[in-house]
Amino acid sequence: MRTVLFTCMDADTLGGIQRVTHTVAQGLAERGYEVHVAGLHRSADPVRYVERPAYDHHVIGATPPERAWRRSDRRAVTRLLSGVGPCYVVMTSPAVVTRMRDLLAPHRHLGIGQYHGSFDHALGSWHFRSVRAHYGALDQAVFLSADDARRFSEAALLPNTCHLPNPLPGWPQTVASVGGRRILGVGRLAGVKRFDRLISAFAAARRTGGAPGWELHLIGDGPEEERLRLHATAEGVASSVVFRGRIPAAGMPAEYLKASVVGLSSEHEGLPLVIGEAASYGVPCAAFDVSGGVRALVVPGRTGLLVPPADVPALAAALSRLMGSADERRRLGAAARLHAERFRLEHVLDRWTSLFEHVSR
The missing domain is CATH 3.40.50.2000 (Glycogen Phosphorylase B;)
Known part of the structure; x- marks a missing residue:
């Protein structure tokens, strides 16, 4: 058959x-x-x-x-x-x-x-x-x-x-330098993605990590955009949270190449391709440990950082760790790319x- x-x-x-x-x-x-x-x-x-x-x-x-x-x-x-x-x-x-x-x-x-x-x-x-x-x-x-x-x-x-x-839809030949100061959040701006928690964690990491110049770029559109903009203002990071809107699939390689970290703050996920796609470009993640699929993509401490679900202070600490060391980002990103080969x-x-x-x- x-x-x-x-x-x-x-x-x-x-x-x-x-x-x-x-x-x-x-x-x-x-x-x-x-x-x-x-x-x-x-x-x-x-x-x-x-x-x-x-x-x-x-x-x-x-x-x-x-x-x-x-x-x-x-x-x-x-x-x-x-x-x-x-x-x-x-x-x-x-x-x-x-x-x-x-x-x-x-x-x-x-x-x-x-x-x-x-x-x-x-x-x-x-x-x-x-x-x-x-x-x-x-x-x-x-x-x-x-x-x-x-x-x-x-x-x-x-x-x-x-x-x-x-599966990952493609496999890049070029990897990100991860030397910049951009965190990506990718997905529909809807409640289940809990980008409010990612914004809060980003704000806390900026306050405690002493890493100026970092930005959080949210790629996607959806019904929560206005509320998330207000939340970024309340957290004092409105000028550093960039709402990019929906970007076609053909434009995503350029986004991953400019990124240094990917953040995942969802309430639940199956097997989130954004983590695998980022890994294929050598970009490490800081993510909530919300499923077996997330754990299949991320080996904690080796290919990225996992923290307990909904634990915003722990996510902030993970972001701060990655924001504070380009060497750590490169180490985790290189291992993440090797691990992502299976996908x-x-x-x-x-x-x-x-x-x-x-x-x-």
Whole structure:
């Protein structure tokens, strides 16, 4: 079997699941697979992830994802499955699995359920109940890290878990000097990213570390921007926090090359690509230890600095340590780049191929 169908709730909105799906789809298509990417709903603000896709793209329904799953949508999915033929069906979230699981034909469609979040985040939401109820009946349940796969296997009694990381979309030949004075925060300016905590930690590091001239650049847009601007003012660092807005993927290499540190202050993450991408450029991170995926990317003290979740003083201390020593940044950054090799696209595609062989047995 050489056909793969990736299914997302919405395949074209700006987001980590979508970006990874299109990256892997293109990579597998270039290896000779027949690949399809389907969104169960149309995006209100679509993003083009691949300029010249070697795979087919489908949109099932025009309704927003929060609307009910209609009979016409089910019929459209059934027609798509019939037209694609025998294939690996990769369902990228619990919401997709609940909608599609019963539409798969035994032996004709091999079902693979992904979960792009962490075990800890799932446990506090409906995601865990959905994974426990539906993923065990699939041919494979796929998680982002060995730690997450083990914890889901034990707590949700899943007999079919494995782990497969998200890939880095590219591998740079040039690395950052990390000699400048710029910290990057990358992501949508939304509550879950908790950039307010990164701003507070940055302000504290500037006060206690005695490192003048440093700036925090926030790359992304979103509903929290005005509140974050006010927070930077309240922390006394408004002139040093630069809101850059959304930057196209093609522009991010230049941003990483100018950076000396990346900060991650999220409430929860699966496997945050920003840490891996920064590492590929030799840029170390200071991050909250919020998931097995973060721990898969960062070896504490060797490739970056991890601190307890939501511990702003500890994050400030980590930033201060990195801001205070270019030699430390270069040491950690060089080790981070070596560690990130395992997340290169070609290595992750090899693992996808092995996964397909495993579920076909």
